[in-house]
Amino acid sequence: MSNHQNQRDDSRASLELSEMTLQSQDTDIATATPTRGQTDRIRTTEAKSQGRLIRERFFRHKGALAGIALLALIFLLAFSSIGFAGLPGWWNKEYDVLAARFNEGRPTLTLWPFSLGEHPFGQDVLGRDYFALTMRGTQTSLIIAFIVGLVAMVIGTTVGAVAGYFRGWTEAFLMRITDVVITIPTVVIAAAVAGIVAKAGIIPFAIFLGLVTWTGLARLVRGEFLSLREKEFVESAKSVGASSVRIIFRHILPNTVGVIIVSTTLAISGAILLETALSYLGLGVTAPDTSLGKAINDNRSALTVRPWLFLWPGAFIIGIALAVNFIGDGLRDAFDPKQTRVKQ
Amino acid sequence: MSSRSVIISDEQAPVGNGPILAVRGLGVEFNVDNEWVMAAEDVSYEIHPGEILAIVGESGSGKSMSSMALLGLLPRNGRSTGSAKMLGKELIGAPQGTLRRVRGNEIAMIFQEPMTALNPVLTVGEQIREAVEQHTELSPAQARKRAIELLRMVEIPEAERRYDSFPHQFSGGQRQRAMIAIALANDPMLLIADEPTTALDVTVQAEVLDLLRKLNKRLNSAVLLITHDMGVVADLADHVVVMERGRIVEAAPTAQLFAAPAEAYTKQLLGAVPHLGSKVGGVLADVEVVDGRLSIHEEFAEAALRAQETHTASGVVPALELTNVDIEYPGRFRQPPFKAVTGVSLTINPGEVLGLVGESGSGKSTIARAVTGLIRTSGGTVRIGGTDITELTARQLLPLRKKFAIVFQDPAASLNPRLSIGDSIGEPLLLHEKPGRAELDKRVASLLEDVQLPVAFRNRYPHELSGGQRQRVGIARALSLQPDLLVADEPTSALDVSVQAKVLQLLQDLQRERGFACLFVSHDLAVVELLASHIAVLNKGNLVEQGTTEQILKYPRDPYTRRLLAAAPVPDPGEQSLRREQRTALLAAGAE
Numbered sequence: 049m050s051n052h053q054n055q056r057d058d059s060r061a062s063l064e065l066s067e068m069t070l071q072s073q074d075t076d077i078a079t080a081t082p083t084r085g086q087t088d089r090i091r092t093t094e095a096k097s098q099g100r101l102i103r104e105r106f107f108r109h110k111g112a113l114a115g116i117a118l119l120a121l122i123f124l125l126a127f128s129s130i131g132f133a134g135l136p137g138w139w140n141k142e143y144d145v146l147a148a149r150f151n152e153g154r155p156t157l158t159l160w161p162f163s164l165g166e167h168p169f170g171q172d173v174l175g176r177d178y179f180a181l182t183m184r185g186t187q188t189s190l191i192i193a194f195i196v197g198l199v200a201m202v203i204g205t206t207v208g209a210v211a212g213y214f215r216g217w218t219e220a221f222l223m224r225i226t227d228v229v230i231t232i233p234t235v236v237i238a239a240a241v242a243g244i245v246a247k248a249g250i251i252p253f254a255i256f257l258g259l260v261t262w263t264g265l266a267r268l269v270r271g272e273f274l275s276l277r278e279k280e281f282v283e284s285a286k287s288v289g290a291s292s293v294r295i296i297f298r299h300i301l302p303n304t305v306g307v308i309i310v311s312t313t314l315a316i317s318g319a320i321l322l323e324t325a326l327s328y329l330g331l332g333v334t335a336p337d338t339s340l341g342k343a344i345n346d347n348r349s350a351l352t353v354r355p356w357l358f359l360w361p362g363a364f365i366i367g368i369a370l371a372v373n374f375i376g377d378g379l380r381d382a383f384d385p386k387q388t389r390v391k392q
Numbered sequence: 393m394s395s396r397s398v399i400i401s402d403e404q405a406p407v408g409n410g411p412i413l414a415v416r417g418l419g420v421e422f423n424v425d426n427e428w429v430m431a432a433e434d435v436s437y438e439i440h441p442g443e444i445l446a447i448v449g450e451s452g453s454g455k456s457m458s459s460m461a462l463l464g465l466l467p468r469n470g471r472s473t474g475s476a477k478m479l480g481k482e483l484i485g486a487p488q489g490t491l492r493r494v495r496g497n498e499i500a501m502i503f504q505e506p507m508t509a510l511n512p513v514l515t516v517g518e519q520i521r522e523a524v525e526q527h528t529e530l531s532p533a534q535a536r537k538r539a540i541e542l543l544r545m546v547e548i549p550e551a552e553r554r555y556d557s558f559p560h561q562f563s564g565g566q567r568q569r570a571m572i573a574i575a576l577a578n579d580p581m582l583l584i585a586d587e588p589t590t591a592l593d594v595t596v597q598a599e600v601l602d603l604l605r606k607l608n609k610r611l612n613s614a615v616l617l618i619t620h621d622m623g624v625v626a627d628l629a630d631h632v633v634v635m636e637r638g639r640i641v642e643a644a645p646t647a648q649l650f651a652a653p654a655e656a657y658t659k660q661l662l663g664a665v666p667h668l669g670s671k672v673g674g675v676l677a678d679v680e681v682v683d684g685r686l687s688i689h690e691e692f693a694e695a696a697l698r699a700q701e702t703h704t705a706s707g708v709v710p711a712l713e714l715t716n717v718d719i720e721y722p723g724r725f726r727q728p729p730f731k732a733v734t735g736v737s738l739t740i741n742p743g744e745v746l747g748l749v750g751e752s753g754s755g756k757s758t759i760a761r762a763v764t765g766l767i768r769t770s771g772g773t774v775r776i777g778g779t780d781i782t783e784l785t786a787r788q789l790l791p792l793r794k795k796f797a798i799v800f801q802d803p804a805a806s807l808n809p810r811l812s813i814g815d816s817i818g819e820p821l822l823l824h825e826k827p828g829r830a831e832l833d834k835r836v837a838s839l840l841e842d843v844q845l846p847v848a849f850r851n852r853y854p855h856e857l858s859g860g861q862r863q864r865v866g867i868a869r870a871l872s873l874q875p876d877l878l879v880a881d882e883p884t885s886a887l888d889v890s891v892q893a894k895v896l897q898l899l900q901d902l903q904r905e906r907g908f909a910c911l912f913v914s915h916d917l918a919v920v921e922l923l924a925s926h927i928a929v930l931n932k933g934n935l936v937e938q939g940t941t942e943q944i945l946k947y948p949r950d951p952y953t954r955r956l957l958a959a960a961p962v963p964d965p966g967e968q969s970l971r972r973e974q975r976t977a978l979l980a981a982g983a984e
Contacts, residue, residue, distance in 0.1 A: 280806035284869070287764045288820040289793040302810040385810060385853040 061273040105382040119371035122364065126186035129179070132332020143180035147171070155356050170356045172347065181338055182360045188339035189320050190368065192254040196319035199258025201312045204265025205301075211266070212273025213296055223270070230263045234322065238331045253332060257319055265311045272304040305383040313376030317369045340365050410480070411438040412581050413462070417474035418484070420457045420466065420638075431470070432458040432638040437631075439582065439614040444605075444616040446629035446646070448661075450888040451859075454638035455618050459584055463499060464491040467881075479581065497527045504587040506567035510559040515553030516570045517543070523577035524741035527924035532600045541571040547603060564752075569603065579611065586618045593751035593915065598959040598975060601627050620888065622665045623961025626650060626968045634658050635667075647965050664893035665963045666918035669945060675917075675957050709778045711909030712740040712763060718771035719758050732758045733933045735772070738911075740926075742876065745910040746904060747924030747941070748939040749917060749956070754930040756913045757801075760881040763911060764798045765789050777876055794824050796949055797870035801882035803862035807854040813840075813865050814850035820872045839868040843898060860891035864898065871902065873897045878910045884919060896922055917960050921945060929953045954978050 073173065106112055131137030141147075149171050150156075155178075156165025169178035211222040237260060276282065285299050324341025326332035333339045338346075340361040347357035418435040421428045432454035439445045449455040461472035462483055476483045478498060483491065495501075503509045511519060520539040524530060530538060536555070543551035546569040559567055568588065575583055586603065589597035605628060608615050617629055625632055625646065633643045634657065642655040653659045669675040719733040733755040740746045750756040761767045763774060765781055773780045777795055784792070797820070800806035807816050818836045821827060827835065837847045843864040854862055863883060870878060880899070884892040900923060903910055914920050920927060921941055928938035929950065937950040948954050958975035962968055 055709070134545070247837075280800045280802060281808040283761070283766055284798070284800060284806045285808070287766055287793070287798045287871075288869075289790045289823055290819070294823075299808050299811075381811075385812075386855050 057220075095297045101385070102382045106378050109378035109381055111374045112382075115371040115374030115378065118367060119375065122186060122367055122371070123190065126183050126190065130183045130187075132187060139180060139183070141167075141177040141180045143176060143184040143338065145176065147175045147177070149175045170354070172357055173350070173354075178357065178360060181343060182340070182364060185338045185340040185343045185361055186364050186368075188250055188333055188337065189281070189323065189341065189365070191250055192257065192323050192339065193316045193319045193368065193372075195251065195254035196258045196261060196322075197312050197316040199255055200262040200265055200315045200319075201308060202262075203258070204262035204311070205269050205304075205308055207262065208266040208269025208271075209296055209301065209304075211274055212270035213277055213292065213300065226263050226266050229260060232260075234260050235326070235329065235331070238326050238329075240334075250333060250337075254319075257322060259327075261315055261319065261322070265308065265315065268307050268311055269304055272307055273300055276300045276303055302383065307382045309376045309380045309383070313372050316372050320365060320369070405595060407982070411440050413439045413476065413616070415458075415462070415474070415476045416649050418458055418461060418476055419473040420454065420461045421471055421473070422467070423469040423471075428471075430638055430965060432461070432635075435474070435635075435640055436664050437633050437643060437780070439616060441581075441614055442608065442612045443631065444608055444615040444617055444629045445631045445633065446619060446625045447624065447633045447635060448619060448625055449635035450620060450661075452637070453635040453930065456586055458635075459616060459618055461494050462584070462881055463501065464488065466497075471923060478678045481904045483740050493527075496523065496575075496580070497578045498580055499580070499582045499584060500580035502568070502571050502583065502585040502588045505591050506564060506571050507559070507591075507728070509571055512559050512565060515556050515558055517557075517564060520570065520573050520577060524572045527578045538577070539573075542576060544568070545576065545607070546570070546573045548573075563596075564592055565599060568592060568596075568600050572600075572603065572607070576607065576611070578632070580613060582616060583608075584616045584618070587620070588617070589624060590619070590621070594917075594961075595751065595955055595959040596668070597624075598627075598961070598972075600759045601961075602972075604628060622662060622889070622963035623968070626963050626965045627972070634661065650963065650965055661890060662963060665889040666893070666896075666916070666922050667964070668918035668921060668957075668962050670918075671921050672942040672945045675945045678787055678956065678976060679958075679978070708741055710739045710775070711742045711744070711752050711777060712738070712911060713775040714738040714759070714763070714772065716772035717759070717762065717769050717774060719755070719762055719767065720770045731933060733762070736930070736933075737772075737890060738928055738935070738938070740877070740909045740911060742909050743907045744910055744926065745924045747914045747920030747927045748911060749915065749920055750930030751915060751956070753932065755933040756915075756930050757881050759930075760798065760911065760913045763794055763877075764879055765793070766798075794873045795875055796877040796879065797873065797875040798879040798881060799863070799866050799883045801868045802886050803859055803866050804854065804886075806866055807862060809854055811853075812850065812851050813845075813854070813857070817852075817869045817872055820869060824873055835872070839872055842871065842902065843868040858891075859887050861896055863887060863895050867895075867899065867902070871906070871908075874906065874908075878908050879913070880910060881913045882915065883912075885914065885916065889958070894920070899923065904908045917957060918962075929956065951978070951982055 111375065127137075129137045129139040130141075130143060150166060155168060155170040157163075157168035167179065169182055172178055202247050207222050207226065211219040238256075241256060282299055283294060285295050290299070320341060322337055323332050325344060327334070327339060327342040328345050333342050343361040344358060344365075347354070350357045409687075415438070416436050418432065419430070420432040421430055423429075424672055435454075435458045437445060438445075446461070447455045457466070457470070460466055461470070462476050462478075464483070464486070465471060472483060472484050478494065481494075483494065486494075510516065514522075516540050517536070520542055521532070521535045524535045524538050524542075525532070528535070540551045540555055543554060548554050548566060548569055554562075559570070562570060568591075572588075576764065577915050588604070589600050592600060601624065604615065615628075617624070619625060629646045631643065632646050632649045634641045634649070634655070636657050641657045642649065644654070644655065649658065650662070653662055714736050717733060717736045718731065720729040720731050722729050736755075736759060738746065738748075738759075746758050748759065758767065762769050763776070765784075769782050772782070776792060779792060781789060781792060784854075807813075812821075814833075814836045817839055818832050821832060821835055836850060840847050840849060843866050845861060845868070849857070849861075849865075854865070857865065863886075866883070883899070884895050887895060899910075905925075910923070910925055912920060924941055926938065927944040928940050929936050929944065929948075929952070931952045937944060937948060937953050944953065945957065948957060955975070955978055958978050962971060
């Protein structure tokens with residue numbers, strides 16, 4: 049009956065408190081109420097658009113801003129240093145050129161006084177410049193991670209939303225497909241399509257990874273839709289004649305943004321690892337090309353003797369994952385109108 | 393302590409003369425973002441054996457918090473100050489071990505929602521037995537015997553058999569009885585009942601209140617009743633403490649408080665409670681109770697009926713006309729479909745307000761949803777302004793949706809939390825009239841003014857508004873297209889009384905101003921009386937009676953309507969005890 053009755057008794061206490069603080073601020077009618085009937089001199093308040101509010105809230109989130117800055121820096125460094133897709137970069141060495149090892153391949157980077165030296169990140173066992181190699185790996189990993197995140201988000205959200213909203217046969221059909229995708233091990237599909245993917249390059253490889261990793265998000269979004277579609281505000285929208293498309297996109301989807309973003313940021317981090325695992329089996333990125341995961345994997349035995357081969361790509365993986373998670377955090381808060389106080 | 397509890401008896405020795413509980417200067421505070429926020433301050437009262445003390449207040453008045461503090465059940469961020477002595481033993485600041493022994497043993501608690509307070513995977517009997525065993529050294533067999541005894545004491549029929557039933561096999565009222573049995577398991581000296589009947593239907597509520605009254609007399613224990621419902625207070629309490637914003641406003645014996653409230657707030661609170669029968673001048677006017685026997689003056693009703701017949705003839709097209717409407721919910725896994733509404737026929741003329749009254753499960757909300765095209769009917773016709781909507785496709789229905797609108801019960805759930813107030817109100821306009829941006833802004837602003845909200849609220853979000861403000865937004869949204877028919881599904885039942893009074897006033901004003909027809913669905917007869925010119929009474933999906941408000945309230949013909957009317961508590965102790973007599977007589981007559 050009343051909206052509070054299914055609260056458990058311990059949560060009830062805090063509930064009543066929150067209501068109390070609310071009510072002490074707001075009375076039923078604000079005092080500044082103009083008298084009714086004076087419709088000739090209505091003052092309208094300008095509508096703030098959703099987009100503007102979300103932007104405002106996002107830019108107040110310090111963590112998200114730091115995340116954006118870090119990610120932008122990594123992007124810039126990776127793509128400008130060794131160049132991309134035929135465009136030259138400012139770094140003078142190639143990632144696949146062998147050279148004589150200098151000082152056992154130790155890093156020449158010194159911070160004080162600052163100098164890059166000949167090989168700032170050192171050289172690997174074959175004498176390749178490790179800075180160029182790491183940059184190349186970062187490029188690959190970033191491309192893979194973001195394409196996977198995007199593909200998984202679009203497919204997962206669409207499947208979950210359609211299944212959860214329309215129910216019935218549509219739901220049964222879509223969720224059985226989801227189950228099938230989950231049950232087939234990624235490695236098996238990867239092995240089956242490895243030949244095609246190896247020839248086509250990393251972008252088709254990333255899209256392929258996205259095509260097998262959307263299932264978790266689809267299930268989560270469907271669950272959210274199942275509960276949200278029964279809410280009264282959805283009924284209210286139906287009663288004024290809103291179309292299904294409008295209800296899904298305007299009313300339900302914004303309420304699931306938190307789940308989608310958290311899940312997508314996890315998928316992006318997960319994609320980096322998945323790519324590593326597949327590359328290790330020779331099904332993903334293949335030499336001489338490299339990725340951050342592959343670089344770590346190739347040099348995992350060198351941890352004790354040449355730790356820099358391990359640490360540099362590791363630092364970039366951590367940097368990317370952290371930045372993505374902070375941005376996701378900021379986006380989630382920005383989309384939630386209840387978030388008035390933003391983390392400083 | 394334990395020696396007392398071993399005694400298996402319904403009778404309890406009287407405990408001296410002093411108060412069972414003496415609260416002095418009790419304060420409760422919460423730490424919110426490193427600031428201590430006061431929830432209750434300087435609360436003082438006493439409860440004597442055999443007494444029922446009611447603490448009344450609206451949400452946020454601190455009535456629940458101050459009682460939770462007695463048992464040390466505050467949330468982690470709360471702290472309590474002052475003193476509360478239970479039989480001379482200090483409770484505030486006592487160690488958890490002491491408090492745990494006090495809880496359930498000397499002080500027991502009944503909660504609002506019996507469904508969530510009982511564990512669904514254990515039988516009711518086991519849960520009562522567990523409570524018995526917790527504080528005594530009875531053998532399992534003895535404890536079982538005691539549990540059955542308790543079930544019998546709370547008047548559960550066939551106690552032995554029902555001992556092995558699960559909570560879902562109990563009705564709502566029976567579950568609350570089981571909760572009371574658990575609370576009474578160890579003969580507590582004090583029973584704290586926190587909104588014990590708020591989740592129950594009026595007829596069930598009346599039964600549970602009767603039970604509480606009987607048990608209180610029989611056990612000579614004290615009851616601390618926490619409630620927002622003045623009717624319940626009038627029915628049950630000996631003393632009343634009125635709280636507002638954490639402070640006691642007034643404390644007085646019940647009769648005195650209702651007859652001559654001293655404080656302005658109390659007066660305002662009492663004034664806000666709709667009083668059943670105040671508009672038509674009394675209810676059940678043809679029912680007379682002589683020595684507990686019922687006599688019904690049929691001649692009154694007949695006279696009223698004749699007067700109505702001359703009034704009904706009219707040739708206008710009704711705003712809403714239901715003819716033999718059936719509504720079914722489809723069954724699952726070979727279960728037959730559930731018939732929620734059977735053969736209901738109703739008519740609402742333009743500008744008229746019809747109150748649709750019934751208890752939970754009577755199908756009243758189902759009808760409201762069918763009328764607004766949210767669920768399909770399985771039989772009969774629903775005509776809105778003369779057009780049958782039952783056979784229409786969604787596309788054909790779309791232009792018609794301008795003509796009707798619905799206001800939902802729960803204003804928190806019926807507004808999209810991610811849409812600003814302005815967007816919510818403007819949505820129907822946007823969908824049907826597609827105005828330009830400036831035009832939309834103007835219309836939204838004027839609607840906000842119509843429901844007496846500041847225009848600046850346009851950019852706020854639902855969670856920033858109080859319950860009453862949210863419901864105003866719900867009304868503005870519903871009225872945005874100037875509908876001919878407004879369906880209001882319990883629009884005020886989630887609100888505090890003083891807020892309810894204002895929202896009802898607003899609805900009345902708007903209805904008078906704009907002249908729309910209204911289907912007003914409610915379980916609260918007093919609220920319906922205020923607004924509706926006609927009333928239809930539903931029971932288990934069947935329409936048992938309909939007529940003008942006066943006729944239904946004063947001269948109901950159907951026994952169910954009579955029981956419903958007699959069960960609704962009124963905020964007046966004298967009248968309430970009369971009503972109780974009527975109810976007992978009606979029930980006795982029904983049983984014969």
